[in-house]
Amino acid sequence: LAVVLQALAVLLTTALSAYPALSLSGTNWRRFGAVTQMGVLVFTLFACLTMALRKDALLWLSRTVAASGTAIAAHAILQYFGIDPFLPAASYRAGEGIFAIVRPPGTLGHADYLATYLLFVIFCGIALSRTEKTTSLRLAGAGCALVSGLAVIVSGTRSAWLGLAAGLLFLVFRLRPRLRREHAYGAAAVFVLLGAFYLSPAGERLRARVHWIHEDALGGARLLLWRDALAMAGTRWTVGFGPETFGAEFPHYQSAALARQYPDFYHESPHNILLDTFSEQGILGLAGLLLITGIGFQCAWKIRRDSAGVFPAGALTAMFVSMQFSAFTVTSACFYYLAIAATVAADDAAPLTAKQHVRWPAAVAALILIPSFLWFA
Numbered sequence: 498l499a500v501v502l503q504a505l506a507v508l509l510t511t512a513l514s515a516y517p518a519l520s521l522s523g524t525n526w527r528r529f530g531a532v533t534q535m536g537v538l539v540f541t542l543f544a545c546l547t548m549a550l551r552k553d554a555l556l557w558l559s560r561t562v563a564a565s566g567t568a569i570a571a572h573a574i575l576q577y578f579g580i581d582p583f584l585p586a587a588s589y590r591a592g593e594g595i596f597a598i599v600r601p602p603g604t605l606g607h608a609d610y611l612a613t614y615l616l617f618v619i620f621c622g623i624a625l626s627r628t629e630k631t632t633s634l635r636l637a638g639a640g641c642a643l644v645s646g647l648a649v650i651v652s653g654t655r656s657a658w659l660g661l662a663a664g665l666l667f668l669v670f671r672l673r674p675r676l677r678r679e680h681a682y683g684a685a686a687v688f689v690l691l692g693a694f695y696l697s698p699a700g701e702r703l704r705a706r707v708h709w710i711h712e713d714a715l716g717g718a719r720l721l722l723w724r725d726a727l728a729m730a731g732t733r734w735t736v737g738f739g740p741e742t743f744g745a746e747f748p749h750y751q752s753a754a755l756a757r758q759y760p761d762f763y764h765e766s767p768h769n770i771l772l773d774t775f776s777e778q779g780i781l782g783l784a785g786l787l788l789i790t791g792i793g794f795q796c797a798w799k800i801r802r803d804s805a806g807v808f809p810a811g812a813l814t815a816m817f818v819s820m821q822f823s824a825f826t827v828t829s830a831c832f833y834y835l836a837i838a839a840t841v842a843a844d845d846a847a848p849l850t851a852k853q854h855v856r857w858p859a860a861v862a863a864l865i866l867i868p869s870f871l872w873f874a
Contacts, residue, residue, distance in 0.1 A: 500542050503785030507534045510778045514739020524741045527826040532873050541834040548842035559621040563641040566618030569603045570648035576601035577651040598706045609823045612657030616815040617832040618645045624808035653706035656822035664815025721755040726767035730776035737779035766824035793837035796844040806843020812836040
């Protein structure tokens with residue numbers, strides 16, 4: 498029902514959009530129009546059903562995401578060190594001299610989107626390191642978490658750093674692990690290695706990024722941007738301006754204070770998924786997003802300590818915190834909703850069986866949506 502509510506909000510706000518064609522297909526920078534959003538929602542629903550009906554589905558999901566995500570994380574680490582066979586390094590570098598920084602985007606277009614995606618990968622790696630039955634696979638999971646964690650660090654994305662801390666705190670709270678001597682040694686070794694890297698010549702770009710953050714502790718234009726975005730959303734709070742229309746409509750509502758502080762600056766989104774949804778899909782879309790997210794957190798709270806769903810619940814916590822400072826893209830939205838689907842599927846309070854699975858709504862949805870997906874493809 499929550500997914501249906503969100504889908505109705507997408508369809509309604511697209512039909513009433515200030516730019517219907519733009520809302521239908523999406524912009525070039527994130528391609529998150531109505532067709533894509535409907536695809537993500539349908540995928541979320543079917544992923545949840547699949548993982549509820551097949552208890553090994555979450556394990557295979559974790560393995561697949563860990564394998565592909567580790568490759569993307571390794572690519573981002575190479576980008577940090579100036580090795581990139583695909584993209585010009587100048588496209589993700591800024592500043593000069595000792596204050597020059599690098600924001601490796603991996604394959605996600607921007608460091609913020611890379612780091613948000615890698616949060617899901619990290620928790621898949623942690624899950625495998627604790628649930629796999631063979632030592633080699635557990636070590637592979639731990640390696641995935643470490644490589645992805647390093648990529649998040651060198652990405653210089655403070656929202657992801659904050660999200661990762663929140664997700665790990667959630668795991669500690671839910672798992673309540675017994676701390677052993679080897680755990681203390683392992684944690685100490687990681688901190689020593691990270692400290693050595695930060696202080697070494699290889700950490701120069703990361704130190705420069707920390708300097709930039711210190712100089713801009715409030716996140717640049719974000720506070721004024723959030724204030725103006727909320728005022729903009731309030732003028733059309735019932736249906737919003739339509740998916741993907743923020744960049745086109747916001748200049749009409751930008752305050753003089755924001756314009757003076759950041760002249761000739763393009764604000765493509767509010768950099769907050771709640772404000773983004775409220776301004777583009779109104780109160781109905783915001784209610785749908787909050788309801789789906791709330792269901793995820795409700796299941797996360799109820800989940801048993803020995804349940805595999807603890808780990809996607811940790812990923813959900815990390816991504817929710819991180820995306821209070823970034824926007825949905827196709828990738829981040831897909832994995833955010835996937836974390837909710839996995840958490841809900843792991844809640845065994847009302848387990849599904851194959852016989853209880855009602856197939857006709859799925860068939861109707863498929864017949865309606867398949868032609869539009871094929872046409873866009």
